[in-house]
Amino acid sequence: MAQPELAANALMDDLMIECHRFYYQLGPFSTLSEFEKARIERDIRVKIDDLGKLSKGYGHAAMVYLQAALGDEKEMSKEQSKVLEYLDEQAAYTNYAGRLNMLGYPKKATHTLERYLELRAPSTKIILTLSFLYRSIGLFSEDVKLMKTYSKLTDPKINDHLPEAIAFQQYLNEHDITQDESEFYFTIVNNYFFSQRVKEYTFSRSIMEDDENETWISTEYHIQDDLSSDQIHSMNMGLLKLLAKSDISDKAFDHFVTSIY
Numbered sequence: 001m002a003q004p005e006l007a008a009n010a011l012m013d014d015l016m017i018e019c020h021r022f023y024y025q026l027g028p029f030s031t032l033s034e035f036e037k038a039r040i041e042r043d044i045r046v047k048i049d050d051l052g053k054l055s056k057g058y059g060h061a062a063m064v065y066l067q068a069a070l071g072d073e074k075e076m077s078k079e080q081s082k083v084l085e086y087l088d089e090q091a092a093y094t095n096y097a098g099r100l101n102m103l104g105y106p107k108k109a110t111h112t113l114e115r116y117l118e119l120r121a122p123s124t125k126i127i128l129t130l131s132f133l134y135r136s137i138g139l140f141s142e143d144v145k146l147m148k149t150y151s152k153l154t155d156p157k158i159n160d161h162l163p164e165a166i167a168f169q170q171y172l173n174e175h176d177i178t179q180d181e182s183e184f185y186f187t188i189v190n191n192y193f194f195s196q197r198v199k200e201y202t203f204s205r206s207i208m209e210d211d212e213n214e215t216w217i218s219t220e221y222h223i224q225d226d227l228s229s230d231q232i233h234s235m236n237m238g239l240l241k242l243l244a245k246s247d248i249s250d251k252a253f254d255h256f257v258t259s260i261y
Contacts, residue, residue, distance in 0.1 A: 008054035012062060015047055019065035023102070026069060027197025029231060041070070057086025061095070068099035076103070090116070094129045104191040106137045124155040131161075135205070138186030140168040141179055171207055171217060177251050185243075185252040186219075192239050193221055193260070200224035208257075219258040235260050 022040055025032050032040075044066055052059025060082040067076035080096045093116045100109035113130040127150050134143040147162045172182055202222045209215045223232060239258065 004054050008051060008058050011047065011051045011054065012058045015044065015051060015062040016065055018044055018047075019062065019069050022066070023069035024197050024199045026071070029196075029225075029227060041066070055086075057083060061087060061092065064096060064099065068103060071103060073100070073103050073105055076100075090120075090123050090126055094125055097129060097133065101133060101136065101190070102194050104195060106133055106187060106190055109133050110137075110139075122150055122153065124153065124157065127153075127158060131165075135161075135165065135168075136186065136190045138182035138184075139179065140165055140172065140182065144169055167207060168205075168217065171215070171255075175251060175255055177249075177255060181249045181252050182256075184246075185248050185256050188242060188246055188248070189219060189239065189258050192242055196235055198223055198225050198227075216255050216257050219256070221258075221260045223261065232260060 018040075022044065025040070026037065030037075048059055048062045048066065051062055060079050063079040064076050064083060067073075067079055076096075076099065080092075083092050083096075093112055097109040097112045100106070100112065110130060110133045113126055113133070116126055117130070127146065131143050131146055134140070134146065143165045144162070147159060147165060151159055151162070171177075172179070198221075201224055203220070204222075205217065205219045207215060208218045236259070239260065243253075
């Protein structure tokens with residue numbers, strides 16, 4: 001590998017880390033001053049300019065990360081178009097789709113990866129990322145179809161969560177909950193949580209049952225960031241208010257429960 005290429009790779013790795021950190025530093029619980037935010041953005045832009053001199057493709061790719069941190073989906077999409085003029089590789093698609101989801105555009109994210117699969121040979125990374133996005137926004141039937149379509153790939157991870165996806169889809173069918181109702185509810189939940197820009201957390205979703213045989217799909221976010229109980233409580237209240245103001249169906253309210261701990 002030539003020296004300029006090594007330098008470009010190293011600088012790109014550094015910028016990915018810096019932009020990723022900056023994304024969380026710009027969240028609603030940020031303690032940075034406006035001066036500090038402006039200084040960090042300026043320093044990142046200087047490094048991106050340097051990177052662009054070594055690799056135009058990497059320069060635009062780094063700008064995708066920065067625009068994601070700044071929350072500017074329009075500029076991020078413009079930069080992505082420029083990226084693909086130089087780097088037509090799967091990482092460019094999965095990274096872009098991930099940032100679309102983080103900014104509250106999960107449908108655009110799924111379309112990006114669906115389009116990739118339409119035009120190129122399937123890869124485990126693309127399939128698993130798309131599967132994650134489907135599950136995040138309650139498209140369980142799409143997830144099942146995706147897993148079954150590519151189940152013959154040699155990577156066993158493709159089928160790891162297929163039973164769970166089938167169970168969620170069966171639950172919706174048994175309770176007459178449409179995919180549109182499921183997608184609407186879980187998209188609100190997904191977008192709200194990502195809007196809080198929590199860096200460290202665990203996520204789980206399961207079918208629960210109480211002593212009276214009442215069942216529901218439980219979604220839990222367990223925050224590992226250093227947030228106070230008041231901040232976590234405010235997140236739960238914000239989500240509840242958002243759901244209450246939405247046009248979520250009664251069946252969704254009765255059978256979907258989301259908690260942030």
